[in-house]
Amino acid sequence: MANQAKNSVKQQYYIPLEVKEGTIITKEFENAPQQWLKIGNRLVRAIPIPATKEQYEAYMRPIWKEDKRQQRLAEKRRKREQAQEEHRVDRSVQGWDMAVSFEQLCEVEYGFMDETGQDSLDEILVKEELLKALREELAKLEDLDQIILNMASNGISEENIGREVGLSQKGVNKRKHKLLEQLREHLEDYR
Structure with a gap:
């Protein structure tokens, strides 16, 4: 019986309007109470704006997506640092969030360095x-x-690249990976 009562109560959804310097608040919400609310993983001072479930999910989905991406990057960085401490190369943690220099490509992927750590004339x-x-x-x-x-090589997220060039994040991701694969194929003779 108690479960039926809980199910009959409609869940309320709120979109948090972050209140900070420069936030424009309409007269309707001018005297609304401000609360500490979470937006993604951040705790912010905000006014809860009533919304439908669809509006709430449409607003929060990009925030959830970015939070998940940041969690994955943090985990990848942690694994990379652990591999570096153990003096081993773990290709599974190398990605676009990591700066790559020509020297790193030579050391890790192409193997140009000899035992002395110096390049021969042929290698140069x-x-x-x-x-x-x-x-x-x-x-x-x-x-x-x-x-x-x-x-992408400057560390800009796929979502921001997509906004800049007029593609979706997924479209940027597919195009970027296709380009990298093409470059690998064209430069196969140098491996």
Whole structure:
């Protein structure tokens, strides 16, 4: 009987309107009580705005998605740091959230360094050829693809890239991975 009573009560949904300097509040909510509410993983001073379930989920979905992405990145960074402490390479934790230099590519992926840690003349020439080939392949890409790769290499999130170029986050992700696969195939001779 108690369960039926609980089910008959309709759940209320609220969208938290964060109150900070510069927040514009309409007359309707001018005297509304402010509360400490969570937006994603952040605790903020906010006014709860009544909403339908659909409105609430539409508002919160991107926040939940970003929080989940940040959790995954934090876990990846933790695993990467652990692998570095143990002096081992774990390719499963390498990704776009990690800065990559040409030297790291040589050490990790292409194996140019010899036992002394210095490159021979032949290895330096191979690196130069690789750089030249990479620049040529990048120059062949469409402007949109160059923008996506450039922004991604600067650590900009796929969601923000999507806003900038007019694609969805998923569209940016698919396009980026397709481009990287094409570059790998075209530069296969340098591995």
